[in-house]
Amino acid sequence: MAKKSTIQTEKVNTYIVEWLKNYANKAKVNGFVIGISGGVDSAVTSTLCAQTGLSVLCVEMPIHQAESQVSRGREHIEQLKKRFPNVSNIETDLTETFESFKKAVPQTGEEAKISLSLANTRARLRMTSLYYLAGIHGLIVAGTGNKVEDFGVGFYTKYGDGGVDVSPIADLMKSDVYALGEFLKIPDSILTAAPTDGLFGDNRTDEDQLGASYDELEWAMLAAASGKTGADFTGREKSVFEIYKRLNTNNKHKMDPIPVCVIPEMLK
Template identity: 70%
Template sequence: MAKKNTIQVEKVNTHIVNWLKNYATNANVKGFVVGISGGIDSAVTSTLCAQTGLEVLCVEMPIHQHQSHVNRGREHIKQLQDRFSNVSSVEADLTDSFETLKKTLPTVNIEEHTLNLTLANTRARLRMTTLYYFAGIRGLLVAGTGNKVEDFGVGFYTKYGDGGVDLSPIADLMKSDVFALGAYLKVPQSILEASPSDGLFGDEKTDEQQLGASYDELEWAMLIDEEKSSQENFTEREKIVYQIYKRLNKINQHKMISIPVCQIDVI
């Protein structure tokens, strides 16, 4: 699988920071709120926001969170606060809220996989609600942490969960670009070395285990699909990866397109 060209990290960094600053100024808001997961996407997004000089609130929202994710998130927040005086943080432990909600919802006669996936998405939606609470009381915008292959390739995010944001500063960057930018921004090495994981199942299950392919593989498939390249010379693994990408891209189109509106044209 051929690698795509790498980005010019310094220029991309400057471009995104200026874009964030201009957007916030035009929106007449004080800054940004970012949910911190202990992963590369939220680390890079919060660091980009911090460089604007505007107020940045980093929010931890554990729900039965694996300790390694918590540790990485706290390490990043401490580093960010040491580097930028405009960064503050808060923790909102949503575990009890999540458990209370679970008790009010029916769980019997539901297939286990379906129930677990639905509850995982419920976690993400509780976090979205929490981020908007802090955004509302502080006059901030919710900065999204989704990247291009997740948001527009395979739809690997929760609709109205981590997909519910005000603006998306890194959504035109592939995952590999985000890692390159993270290295340039000197985010903690523990985050750069960690296997990507959405952390929605309370364990160390990686994104690759859930998706069936690595981000490098999915980026390759996305580029192949965009270029409409011939599939004649695919290896067996490339065929499998491309099928994974096409299947996920198809079933998750509802996340990537505008909400359908029934147009009334009858008289």
């Protein structure tokens, strides 16, 4: 079901690095700030940014984070700092901030909705921290979303990890990101780890939340783009296609421009 990546990794790498460098120079900024999660997307994005030669600030922002995620993130940062002298890092532990927020807001209602809202709050606290650091260091925030997440199923937090200045890998499928990660020699611990957003303080994976793997969702995204419908499939393929279409429809509000109420000229 999965589509094997066919991108020309070396050429794609060079293209993205030049794109980032040109954008930063035109924007007259010093470089990039990136949240490091211990996942492949942030590892690839930070390595692409590092190759520009501009300042790159890698930020760890744990909030009751699983030790495995923390250790993978630190392994990547240490490797990156050894390879690129323009890379620095900082840890901003937001656990206490998150707990203070929980005490300040009401927590009455459906438990599942509260849990999801708090998970999204984690992402928004991290976004706020990245923009604070970007502001004081003259940097821009580099996003880590891939094509399946950003334009397929909308698997990100609006104004959280979706709040960025540039999106270097948002036109790459997840399989492309892995291919680029192998080319860039991202740590094996990251390349082999099950993807997770780490927003719930437990061990649930992205697949647990989405109901399908990225390989499956990538297949469904390509199938939908070619004009296929659920009626064209049976069994697991049909289930995955329906999962993709449901998520794509429900999360359109994230992927489409913010609706603007345009006042008719006759009323102005």
